[in-house]
Amino acid sequence: MRALGGPVSRGARDWSFRLLGAAVIVMAAQEYLAGHLGVHTGELYGRRPGFLPLLPAAAMIALWLVQAGAGLALIAGWKRNAAVRVAALATVAALTQHYFNQKMFLVLTLAAFAIDPPDSEEAGPSTGAVRGQLLLLYIASVAFKLRDGFASGDSLAATLEQLGDRGLSPWIVLPLAAAPVMSKLALVAEAALPFALLRYPRFGVAGVVLLHLGLALCLPGIWPYTLTACAAALLFLPPFR
């Protein structure tokens, strides 16, 4: 597990913050464009913990603007330490309004970055935490997929069917017949990534980018997940010498 605490490339870390900023902006923009305000006006159903109050629509808009501002600051590199903390707090608040797994992953990654945004090539606690979280994500995802029989392709076929029922158009339309093969490929890729990231970080990062780009092109609405995973993966890159 030496790689969890190993040094990180300065350039990769800078891009990691930029991608994280982009993830926060895309998350906020996507929620607005997908009509989440309808949840706040009572027109749409929202999945959230029932014991927490639902914010008025104006407060939700303000929250999205704060997220967008913090995301922009992360991309531009302005007051990065403050920006990542503001983004983390605003995204936690947004998570209480609409629960998504990808938003939870973004919150956890922001929280890890917020612990101690590193300012040298020496990996600080933040870097180790982000790396550990990404590895855990893949291990958990594989474990859940094995438990639930994902490799059969039925789950992916049902996902594709729902896209059709809703009239949602992904960039790449997968035929239903491809579901069993694509499911197995995704499972193998996710199982291989933790090993690749630790042992061959450059191949591992390329694998993360390819996998998540492919997923985002086939499944609408998961760009925040893609950007967050790529931001976390970049922290595995050692300094170029």
Place this chain on the structure above:
Amino acid sequence: MPPTSEKLVANSAALVLVVAQAAWFGAGFVFPSLPGWTMFARFERLPPVLVDKDGKTESLYAFVPKDVYVTGLSGARAIAAFACRRMPERAPWKLVSKDGRAEDACAP
């Protein structure tokens, strides 16, 4: 270089975060009703249509934001119950599968 106590706090916070995520993963694995890191692991075929008392239909997905994936029957039933509360004048609603099977959407 931060003072030792600050570094200790940062290290502890990092450890707590990773352990908390591991616990969340473990809890979701043991209790499937929790939203664990499932990432499309289990995705059910759902009844996509709601039918009101007059036989008029609405897409189940018209009642959720466009970026929300409905992964299971329990989610579909929760959305159907929301439709019942939102438009009681059109109740009773039925949740109808593609094969024609219907279930009461407004059952308590």
